[in-house]
Amino acid sequence: xxxxxxxxxxxxxxxxxxxxxxxxxxxxxxxxxxxxxxxxxxxxxxxxxxxxxxxxxxxxxxxxxxxxxxxxxxxxxxxxxxxxxxxxxxxxxxxxxxxxxxxxxxxxxxxxxxxxxxxxxxxxxxxxxxxxxxxxxxxxxxxxxxxxxxxxxxxxxxxxxxxxxxxxxxxxxxxxxxxxxxxxxxxxxxxxxxxxxxxxxxxxxxxxxxxxxxxxxxxxxxxxxxxxxxxxxxxxxxxxxxxxxxxxxxxxxxxxxxxxxxxxxxxxxxxxxxxxxxxxxxxxxxxxx
Amino acid sequence: xxxxxxxxxxxxxxxxxxxxxxxxxxxxxxxxxxxxxxxxxxxxxxxxxxxxxxxxxxxxxxxxxxxxxxxxxxxxxxxxxxxxxxxxxxxxxxxxxxxxxxxxxxxxxxxxxxxxxxxxxxxxxxxxxxxxxxxxxxxxxxxxxxxxxxxxxxxxxxxxxxxxxxxxxxxxxxxxxxxxxxxxxxxxxxxxxxxxxxxxxxxxxxxxxxxxxxxxxxxxxxxxxxxxxxxxxxxxxxxxxxxxxxxxxxxxxxxxxxxxxxxxxxxxxxxxxxxxxxxxxxxxxxxxxxxxxxxxxxxxxxxxxxxxxxxxxxxxxxxxxxxxxxxxxxxxxxxxxxxxxxxxxxxxxxxxxxxxxxxxxxxxxxxxxxxxxxxxxxxxxxxxxxxxxxxxxxxxxxxxxxxxxxxxxxxxxxxxxxxxxxxxxxxxxxxxxxxxxxxxxxxxxxxxxxxxxxxxxxxxxxxxxxxxxxxxxxxxxxxxxxxxxxxxxxxxxxxxxxxxxxxxxxxxxxxxxxxxxxxxxxxxxxxxxxxxxxxxxxxxxxxxxxxxxxxxxxxxxxxxxxxxxxxxxxxxxxxxxxxxxxxxxxxxxxxxxxxxxxxxxxxxxxxxxxxxxxxxxxxxxxxxxxxxxxxxx
Numbered sequence: 075x076x077x078x079x080x081x082x083x084x085x086x087x088x089x090x091x092x093x094x095x096x097x098x099x100x101x102x103x104x105x106x107x108x109x110x111x112x113x114x115x116x117x118x119x120x121x122x123x124x125x126x127x128x129x130x131x132x133x134x135x136x137x138x139x140x141x142x143x144x145x146x147x148x149x150x151x152x153x154x155x156x157x158x159x160x161x162x163x164x165x166x167x168x169x170x171x172x173x174x175x176x177x178x179x180x181x182x183x184x185x186x187x188x189x190x191x192x193x194x195x196x197x198x199x200x201x202x203x204x205x206x207x208x209x210x211x212x213x214x215x216x217x218x219x220x221x222x223x224x225x226x227x228x229x230x231x232x233x234x235x236x237x238x239x240x241x242x243x244x245x246x247x248x249x250x251x252x253x254x255x256x257x258x259x260x261x262x263x264x265x266x267x268x269x270x271x272x273x274x275x276x277x278x279x280x281x282x283x284x285x286x287x288x289x290x291x292x293x294x295x296x297x298x299x300x301x302x303x304x305x306x307x308x309x310x311x312x313x314x315x316x317x318x319x320x321x322x323x324x325x326x327x328x329x330x331x332x333x334x335x336x337x338x339x340x341x342x343x344x345x346x347x348x349x350x351x352x353x354x355x356x357x358x359x360x361x362x363x
Numbered sequence: 364x365x366x367x368x369x370x371x372x373x374x375x376x377x378x379x380x381x382x383x384x385x386x387x388x389x390x391x392x393x394x395x396x397x398x399x400x401x402x403x404x405x406x407x408x409x410x411x412x413x414x415x416x417x418x419x420x421x422x423x424x425x426x427x428x429x430x431x432x433x434x435x436x437x438x439x440x441x442x443x444x445x446x447x448x449x450x451x452x453x454x455x456x457x458x459x460x461x462x463x464x465x466x467x468x469x470x471x472x473x474x475x476x477x478x479x480x481x482x483x484x485x486x487x488x489x490x491x492x493x494x495x496x497x498x499x500x501x502x503x504x505x506x507x508x509x510x511x512x513x514x515x516x517x518x519x520x521x522x523x524x525x526x527x528x529x530x531x532x533x534x535x536x537x538x539x540x541x542x543x544x545x546x547x548x549x550x551x552x553x554x555x556x557x558x559x560x561x562x563x564x565x566x567x568x569x570x571x572x573x574x575x576x577x578x579x580x581x582x583x584x585x586x587x588x589x590x591x592x593x594x595x596x597x598x599x600x601x602x603x604x605x606x607x608x609x610x611x612x613x614x615x616x617x618x619x620x621x622x623x624x625x626x627x628x629x630x631x632x633x634x635x636x637x638x639x640x641x642x643x644x645x646x647x648x649x650x651x652x653x654x655x656x657x658x659x660x661x662x663x664x665x666x667x668x669x670x671x672x673x674x675x676x677x678x679x680x681x682x683x684x685x686x687x688x689x690x691x692x693x694x695x696x697x698x699x700x701x702x703x704x705x706x707x708x709x710x711x712x713x714x715x716x717x718x719x720x721x722x723x724x725x726x727x728x729x730x731x732x733x734x735x736x737x738x739x740x741x742x743x744x745x746x747x748x749x750x751x752x753x754x755x756x757x758x759x760x761x762x763x764x765x766x767x768x769x770x771x772x773x774x775x776x777x778x779x780x781x782x783x784x785x786x787x788x789x790x791x792x793x794x795x796x797x798x799x800x801x802x803x804x805x806x807x808x809x810x811x812x813x814x815x816x817x818x819x820x821x822x823x824x825x826x827x828x829x830x831x832x833x834x835x836x837x838x839x840x841x842x843x844x845x846x847x848x849x850x851x852x853x854x855x856x857x858x859x860x861x862x863x864x865x866x867x868x869x870x871x872x873x874x875x876x877x878x879x880x881x882x883x884x885x886x887x888x889x890x891x892x893x894x895x896x897x898x899x900x901x902x903x904x905x906x907x908x909x910x911x912x913x914x915x916x917x918x919x920x921x922x923x924x925x926x927x928x929x930x931x932x933x934x935x936x937x938x939x940x941x942x943x944x945x946x947x948x949x950x951x952x953x954x955x956x957x958x959x960x961x962x963x964x965x966x967x968x969x970x971x972x973x974x975x976x977x978x979x980x981x982x983x984x985x986x987x988x989x990x991x992x993x994x995x996x
């Protein structure tokens with residue numbers, strides 16, 4: 075999508091931060107916003123609805139002392155149930171790391187991560203595997219389907235891995251929900267990019283996960299396919315209260331979300347609620363200046 | 364997970380072709396060797412043969428048994444080796460897919476199950492094919508054994524249906540053993556690797572490789588230290604073992620050793636292409652290592668075994684040359700001693716008659732088992748004049764009556780001493796012989812000297828003759844039998860030995876070569892199929908197709924050279940050990956490295972790998988580069 079026109083006609087902002095510019099703005103205004111503006115009862119309170127995903131003071135450092143890079147620097151954020159959050163920021167701002175840490179794919183250097191009310195910070199591999207089968211779904215830029223399996227088999231895979239015999243009807247229904255009922259027997263190579271991404275979404279949704287993690291889900295799609303995919307995700311949030319955490323570069327994709335948070339140098343630097351594409355693009359341009 | 368295994372298998376079968384052919388070949392050889400082995404072991408000796416004929420027949424069967432046994436062991440070893448490197452390679456290629464599985468919720472155990480499932484399928488297909496291929500192989504093996512003179516004409520392996528169970532077990536066993544290490548690696552793939560490149564090449568040297576490689580390397584060093592410490596006959600098998608352990612160590616440590624050895628190539632590889640080839644060689648350690656490994660194994664086996672046999676043959680030739688103090692050798696088919704004495708111009712003559720007798724050896728639980736043994740009946744005084752006899756204890760002159768002189772090296776564990784009595788069975792002779800002298804260790808024989816009383820009245824005789832004017836005397840002796848100058852006789856003797864060992868070599872190594880050629884081509888083909896993107900990038904950057912092919916060829920040839928060097932090093936361990944053991948035994952240093960064979964093997968490997976590399980690179984660069992580069996993201 076880089077350099078192409080977004081649906082409302084604005085040029086996509088360039089990805090790179092100008093050389094030598096480091097962003098060291100005061101954090102006070104942003105750091106506390108999760109707690110002050112979107113306030114949820116404490117997780118431990120009886121009867122409370124815990125956020126789908128919570129990060130507390132999460133720091134992730136790559137490399138050893140000399141060449142250490144702080145990809146995330148004390149991030150506090152929670153993703154409420156039934157909400158769609160887009161995470162934006164320039165390349166190297168830490169948005170992918172945020173997603174990986176939230177999903178337990180990477181260990182955090184400091185801080186705690188909770189998913190669906192469970193602390194996964196120090197979870198074992200077996201525990202994380204179980205969570206990936208039950209409460210997390212993943213969708214990525216490169217559709218990541220298994221080439222030797224049909225669409226139907228790809229969708230059924232998570233259930234099979236969990237040791238359940240997937241009822242054919244369930245698989246069919248999920249495929250129908252992404253408008254691919256007639257492509258069930260096709261292999262990925264026989265599907266267009268947009269169709270493959272919809273199969274990937276169906277696969278992520280078949281376990282009815284508490285949270286769907288999406289990393290640039292429209293990054294490899296043409297504008298039309300991207301719009302179809304985004305409206306499907308929107309429908310999932312609106313009708314069945316799906317929680318989505320999505321990393322993206324694309325202001326149009328971000329504008330489909332309930333809110334957009336901006337990362338810079340591993341910190342939360344800004345947020346927008348229910349923004350338009352233009353607002354996102356403007357804000358992004360400001361942060362990338 | 365098995366359904367999943369099936370669909371991967373169906374989809375990626377080209378990757379598995381090499382492994383299937385390997386398993387098929389392994390199963391065919393195991394099945395055929397086993398059936399032939401059982402047939403040879405249970406073969407009955409027809410009645411009415413003379414003791415010597417019976418003896419020759421039994422020896423032949425015994426030779427066939429040991430050849431078949433070696434074939435069995437070698438085919439299983441090499442097959443497991445090739446299958447495991449194939450799987451290691453496919454796992455490296457499929458990291459992303461495996462990570463994706465982990466991401467969608469597969470546990471570590473399930474990833475392992477997936478790979479073991481693939482191995483089971485591969486093993487089943489390979490076994491089925493192998494059981495079929497085994498039938499003609501068995502006929503071929505029988506014909507070969509017959510041709511070498513191990514078994515009488517008309518010998519054939521008999522079909523036994525239980526072998527099918529063994530074949531299936533072997534095929535599946537080879538495949539599953541081969542997949543074990545790779546599946547452990549696969550289960551460690553992190554889900555995150557589905558999303559970004561984590562730099563898989565950086566972690567080729569795993570902890571397991573370190574441990575196993577170090578153990579084998581330490582084992583090889585220990586063996587090399589043990590060989591001189593043990594000395595003598597016991598050191599021979601240990602030395603042969605050295606090349607096995609060394610080559611395994613090199614193969615396991617290849618990701619470490621190959622770049623190390625490739626370092627000096629930087630001095631040779633100059634210019635744009637050379638630099639690229641050298642960089643590729645060092646960058647993709649796994650690829651270089653998996654092509655170099657089979658070449659190492661091939662060179663280590665072929666050169667190690669040829670060197671062993673060459674060294675032993677050369678040493679026994681030198682031993683005979685040192686010990687024979689005659690000018691002429693007369694081979695007669697009947698005793699001609701009396702007529703010989705009348706020939707003018709003759710000095711000392713030693714009459715020697717081959718005698719087959721049964722020697723009783725303790726069978727371990729107090730009983731005695733008799734074993735047919737070759738001895739030489741001689742007149743001790745004449746023998747001592749025409750041969751160098753460095754008796755280590757006793758006196759050869761006492762060889763009269765019920766007595767025997769022995770070389771304790773024949774059965775070191777029995778610790779024969781002068782004065783011992785050996786239970787024997789001898790035609791018309793006594794049933795106990797007293798040891799009167801101990802002969803030194805020998806490679807060429809004889810191990811047993813018997814007194815002249817035991818010379819049979821008829822039968823072949825050999826005469827070692829001293830003569831002042833050998834050519835003239837040779838003319839006069841021609842009527843009595845076949846006369847040869849001592850030097851020619853020694854050379855003929857060595858040639859005969861060499862030919863026998865060459866036959867065995869051809870049988871064993873032909874098979875090993877077949878395997879390793881398979882493995883080499885397999886490695887080149889699998890890796891080239893993975894490099895389309897890389898080749899395309901090189902071409903977009905400005906290289907022509909020809910230059911890409913040349914760079915890949917240079918890289919492959921460098922890998923061949925590395926493999927040959929390391930394999931030769933492993934073989935050198937064996938040859939050095941053998942040479943040392945031989946020197947310790949008979950005081951002759953006769954290391955005889957098979958340079959010609961080494962050159963031929965290196966050339967052959969270079970041709971095969973070079974051709975495979977050029978063909979696969981051409982195939983991988985057929986699509987216009989820009990399409991591949993553009994299609995990648």
